[in-house]
Amino acid sequence: MKTVIAVYNEIRKVVSFFSKLLRFDKYKKSTGRKLAMPMEETISLALFWKGNNIATKKSIHRIFNLKCSYKTLVVNLNRWYHLAMLVLILVMKRNEKNQHLVKHIDSTDIPVCLFKNANAHKTMKGLASFGRSSKGTYFGLKMHLIADFRRKMLRVKFTSANVDDRDLVIPMSKDLLGILVGDAGYIKKKLQREFHEEEKRIFLAKPRKNMKILMTKFQQILYDSRALIELNFRNLKMFHGLITSLPRSVDGYLANYIYSLLAYQIA
Numbered sequence: 001m002k003t004v005i006a007v008y009n010e011i012r013k014v015v016s017f018f019s020k021l022l023r024f025d026k027y028k029k030s031t032g033r034k035l036a037m038p039m040e041e042t043i044s045l046a047l048f049w050k051g052n053n054i055a056t057k058k059s060i061h062r063i064f065n066l067k068c069s070y071k072t073l074v075v076n077l078n079r080w081y082h083l084a085m086l087v088l089i090l091v092m093k094r095n096e097k098n099q100h101l102v103k104h105i106d107s108t109d110i111p112v113c114l115f116k117n118a119n120a121h122k123t124m125k126g127l128a129s130f131g132r133s134s135k136g137t138y139f140g141l142k143m144h145l146i147a148d149f150r151r152k153m154l155r156v157k158f159t160s161a162n163v164d165d166r167d168l169v170i171p172m173s174k175d176l177l178g179i180l181v182g183d184a185g186y187i188k189k190k191l192q193r194e195f196h197e198e199e200k201r202i203f204l205a206k207p208r209k210n211m212k213i214l215m216t217k218f219q220q221i222l223y224d225s226r227a228l229i230e231l232n233f234r235n236l237k238m239f240h241g242l243i244t245s246l247p248r249s250v251d252g253y254l255a256n257y258i259y260s261l262l263a264y265q266i267a
Contacts, residue, residue: 007048008044008048008064011048011051011266012044014266015040015043015044016040018087018090019039019040021090022083022090027039027083035076036072037066037073039080042077042080043084045073045077046081046084046255046259048060049241049259049263050240050256050260050264051240051263051264051267053238053241054241055241057074061073077259078251079251081251081259084258084262085258087262088258088265091266092154092155092156092265095154099152100150102148102179103148103176103178103179103181104180104181104225104229105144105169105172105180105181105186105229106145106229106230107144107145107165108143108233109131109138109142109161110140110143110158110161111140111245112139112141112253113140114245115136115137115138115139121139123248123249123250124140124253127160128140128141128160128161129162130161130162131160131162140161141159141160142158142161143156143158144157144158144159144165144172145229146172146173146180147229147232151228151229151232152265153232153264153265155172155176165182165185165186166185166186166188169186169191169195170191173201177197177200177201179202180201180202181204181223181226182204182205182206183205183206183226184206184207186205187207204222204223206223232264235264236260240260240261240263240264240267241260242256242260244256
């Protein structure tokens, strides 16, 4: 239990720092009842939950023996996730200032339920759709990510599962300079021309196996380095609880994704 508290206290210090920096106090109501759970405590518990890959919110309620009810915990986690999103945006802006020359872009599947339950799923029905990944057909969202060579997240966006990855490259990479590397799913001559700025930035999409294209040794090294962004997806899904089907509201799903991303970035 001492180890658990020590980890939580470190998270609390980080959250307190960002709370003062972003002035979380201005989101508090000056009148009415006092909050059952302070904003900083709520966000800290959420990051502890995701940072330690704890399965459910009920486990958090039990571990910390919270005085408030379980329902109050859930309501507050969903209520304040937009503050965690502000912190995430700030962290990614800091990453941009120290970005590596080489960057990677890719997307990953975010199922919102089991495939057999897709037609009966209602919570994310207006946002989710059927899509295909290397693992087969799924019902859910797609997370698009740009990360640099050090695996620091620079841009992230969630879309419906049936969105073409290539349509997101230009809007997501605005103001980013250097070399952007994508897989064969991003092959499109018009896209490479639009992205290119002389002596500023260039987009490289890995050729398909059946394409007879010559490449330099340096290009091969860049294409092989794409495994780095796959590590981001793997860590988020396996160790930070990015994938879930438990929430019963759209805010619940969005809160889960934001807390997972932030917990991963400040780890």
